[in-house]
Amino acid sequence: MAGIELLSDQGYRVDGRKPNELRKIQARMGVFSQADGSAYIEQGNTKALAVVYGPHEIRGSRSKSQHDRAIINCQYSMATFSTGERKRRPHGDRKSSEMTLHLKQTFEAAILTQLYPRSQIDIYVQILQADGGNYSACVNAATLAVVDAGIPLRDYVCACSAGFVEDTPLVDLSHLEESAGGTQLSLAVLPKAEHLALIEMDSRLHQDHLESMMDAATQACKDLYAVLDRVVRDHLQEVTTSIGE
Amino acid sequence: MNTNSLTQAPWHQTTVEPLEYHRKFLKENCRPDGRELGEFRTTTLNIGSITTADGSALVKLGNTTIICGIKGELAAPPADAPDKGYIVPNVDLPPLCSSRFRPGPPGEQAQAASQFIADVIENSEMLQREDLCIEKGKLSWVLYCDIICLDYDGNILDACIIALLASMKNVQLPEVHVNEQTGLAEVNMKKKRHLNIVKHPVAASFAVFDNSILIVDPTSDEENLSTGFITVVIDEEEKLCTVHKPGGTPLSNEKLQDCINRAITRNKEVCKLLNKVMKSMKAK
Numbered sequence: 001m002a003g004i005e006l007l008s009d010q011g012y013r014v015d016g017r018k019p020n021e022l023r024k025i026q027a028r029m030g031v032f033s034q035a036d037g038s039a040y041i042e043q044g045n046t047k048a049l050a051v052v053y054g055p056h057e058i059r060g061s062r063s064k065s066q067h068d069r070a071i072i073n074c075q076y077s078m079a080t081f082s083t084g085e086r087k088r089r090p091h092g093d094r095k096s097s098e099m100t101l102h103l104k105q106t107f108e109a110a111i112l113t114q115l116y117p118r119s120q121i122d123i124y125v126q127i128l129q130a131d132g133g134n135y136s137a138c139v140n141a142a143t144l145a146v147v148d149a150g151i152p153l154r155d156y157v158c159a160c161s162a163g164f165v166e167d168t169p170l171v172d173l174s175h176l177e178e179s180a181g182g183t184q185l186s187l188a189v190l191p192k193a194e195h196l197a198l199i200e201m202d203s204r205l206h207q208d209h210l211e212s213m214m215d216a217a218t219q220a221c222k223d224l225y226a227v228l229d230r231v232v233r234d235h236l237q238e239v240t241t242s243i244g245e
Numbered sequence: 246m247n248t249n250s251l252t253q254a255p256w257h258q259t260t261v262e263p264l265e266y267h268r269k270f271l272k273e274n275c276r277p278d279g280r281e282l283g284e285f286r287t288t289t290l291n292i293g294s295i296t297t298a299d300g301s302a303l304v305k306l307g308n309t310t311i312i313c314g315i316k317g318e319l320a321a322p323p324a325d326a327p328d329k330g331y332i333v334p335n336v337d338l339p340p341l342c343s344s345r346f347r348p349g350p351p352g353e354q355a356q357a358a359s360q361f362i363a364d365v366i367e368n369s370e371m372l373q374r375e376d377l378c379i380e381k382g383k384l385s386w387v388l389y390c391d392i393i394c395l396d397y398d399g400n401i402l403d404a405c406i407i408a409l410l411a412s413m414k415n416v417q418l419p420e421v422h423v424n425e426q427t428g429l430a431e432v433n434m435k436k437k438r439h440l441n442i443v444k445h446p447v448a449a450s451f452a453v454f455d456n457s458i459l460i461v462d463p464t465s466d467e468e469n470l471s472t473g474f475i476t477v478v479i480d481e482e483e484k485l486c487t488v489h490k491p492g493g494t495p496l497s498n499e500k501l502q503d504c505i506n507r508a509i510t511r512n513k514e515v516c517k518l519l520n521k522v523m524k525s526m527k528a529k
Contacts, residue, residue, distance in 0.1 A: 031396075032308075032310065032342075032395065032396040033308040033396060033398060034308070034342065034343045034344070034396050034397055034398060034465075035341070035396075045296065047294075047295070049341070049395065051341040051342075053344050056344075059347070060347075075339075075340065075341075075348050077339060077341075079295075079312075079314060079391065079393055080314070080316070080335075080389065080391045081295060081297060081298035081301065081314025081315070081316050081389075081391055082295070082297055082298075082314075083297060084297055086316040086318060086389055090337070122340070124339065124340055124341035125341075126339065126341060126393070126395070128295060128312065129295050129296065129297050130297070131297075
């Protein structure tokens with residue numbers, strides 16, 4: 001690969017991380033008052049916000065309602081100032097619509113929708129700054145927001161991206177690593193049972209390498225799960241002590 | 246979960262008879278969240294958090310959260326004003342900020358807010374459009390000011406103006422030269438300079454209750470119950486930039502004068518806050 005070396009000889013990446021190291025994660029829950037559940041996450045420089053409304057009565061077309069489960073309505077939106085070049089259409093373009101659909105499908109797998117027939121759960125995700133791993137940050141933020149809203153989940157949904165350079169799988173790609181070309185894998189996992197909610201892979205990859213990439217990504221998701229779980233427990237402790245006072 | 250209100254009233258009072266509930270407080274010259282009639286909510290400001298934008302600011306006015314990001318692009322100047330650049334504000338009220346907004350194209354409120362901000366920028370002359378010109382007739386800057394509401398709890402116009410002002414002060418544009426031989430622009434990312442902000446307009450919004458009582462900085466509940474609105478924008482020289490009163494209850498001259506006086510004090514409060522935050526940023 002010409003240009004920047006994604007993996008140095010000593011095994012360090014451009015930003016100094018090891019191949020299986022995640023970026024620094026900071027997350028907060030319950031950040032907005034209007035929403036039923038909200039969360040903010042920072043993975044490295046990628047900043048994502050997720051807001052959940054629901055479950056509530058179906059708005060708009062009644063024909064969409066399901067008699068035995070809730071429908072999930074998602075919207076993925078990127079702020080116009082979130083990317084290096086100003087993004088002309090924050091949502092409604094093809095890439096955003098695809099992400100929206102992926103989010104919807106991921107959460108339909110995780111949320112116990114049978115408990116809320118004929119109702120609707122809205123999940124809105126906003127990217128404030130995009131530095132790679134947009135889908136992963138969205139899914140992680142949305143998981144925290146759904147937990148904050150008190151909607152029952154089968155398990156946390158943790159997502160991570162992975163790449164493959166010089167026979168080494170790289171985990172949690174930054175924008176620089178994503179745009180360098182090469183294989184990219186997005187993975188959303190329910191960590192306890194290691195069930196896969198969503199896999200998406202771009203570019204060519206030899207099938208022998210697939211397993212090592214998937215293992216690296218799954219392990220990264222499990223690490224992420226530990227972080228998110230810690231955030232939820234800390235938040236719960238904060239909320240219960242302030243109610244008790 | 247909202248455990249923010251100081252008084253946890255029985256739910257039927259706040260849901261079934263909200264107007265009576267508010268009236269009880271107004272009789273004592275205060276409001277359900279403990280504020281006085283002329284008191285603004287706590288304002289917090291965070292500048293420069295979005296590094297992909299040329300300038301950014303996050304404002305919290307109580308629960309109302311607004312983020313503004315400014316990006317500069319190069320374009321040919323308008324034909325009727327070849328020595329001026331463009332400033333394009335845009336207010337977005339996405340469905341994530343409140344359940345009252347639906348997904349889709351910008352609604353009436355968002356478009357009206359965008360136009361209001363554009364008017365304030367032009368009327369207050371906070372920035373000279375000539376400063377944005379790089380080469381007369383050939384190249385100028387376009388400043389796209391994108392304002393997104395993240396949490397809607399009333400009084401977004403005030404918060405938008407503060408966010409806009411703070412992010413304008415935070416903007417750093419690189420130096421651009423037009424190469425005479427090739428006619429192409431050469432951008433020097435290493436040399437950046439701030440914008441020259443000459444005026445600092447600050448808005449103060451009021452809601453009219455029961456055709457007579459004026460309250461400052463209404464929350465979302467108060468906005469729903471009020472009978473009229475008025476917004477006054479004043480700059481630091483105590484000059485009026487904009488007075489915006491979209492219909493609603495008629496107001497007497499003295500009430501208007503009260504509003505203007507309150508707006509003047511608000512301008513001082515906000516400018517002080519802004520200077521404090523900018524100083525603490527420079528110290529880093």
